[in-house]
Amino acid sequence: MSYCSLEDINDTLLKKSIVQSDIDESTYYIDAIALTFNLQGGIDNPPYEIKQLAIAYTCMRRALYLSGKPLQGDADAYELKRKSYEKDVAKWESKLTLELLVGSKQSRRSYFNMTMKRC
Numbered sequence: 001m002s003y004c005s006l007e008d009i010n011d012t013l014l015k016k017s018i019v020q021s022d023i024d025e026s027t028y029y030i031d032a033i034a035l036t037f038n039l040q041g042g043i044d045n046p047p048y049e050i051k052q053l054a055i056a057y058t059c060m061r062r063a064l065y066l067s068g069k070p071l072q073g074d075a076d077a078y079e080l081k082r083k084s085y086e087k088d089v090a091k092w093e094s095k096l097t098l099e100l101l102v103g104s105k106q107s108r109r110s111y112f113n114m115t116m117k118r119c
Helices: 020-036 048-066 077-094 098-102
Strands: none
Touching: 020 048, 048 077
């Protein structure tokens, strides 16, 4: 089961170059993470965080494959994308918990509003 599809990729630089094998690689990566939580056989009903992680990992890997030496001193756009998606992967991966992966309800943080007045 894939956690994202080609239609989920919205990056204009990478969209046309992403292939199914990139998505399969992100699926293997997420399944490996699930195994660290002792979840066998993947994640049923993947939450939003998993989908975003799959998209970011797919784009990061494709950008890595396309990156190379820049021409005439210009910045390598694919390497810049790879670094950006690497940060996204770390962000989404840090949000994963066993409760999130198995679908049990998490308590939401409550926030309060405070009125500020100028003196």
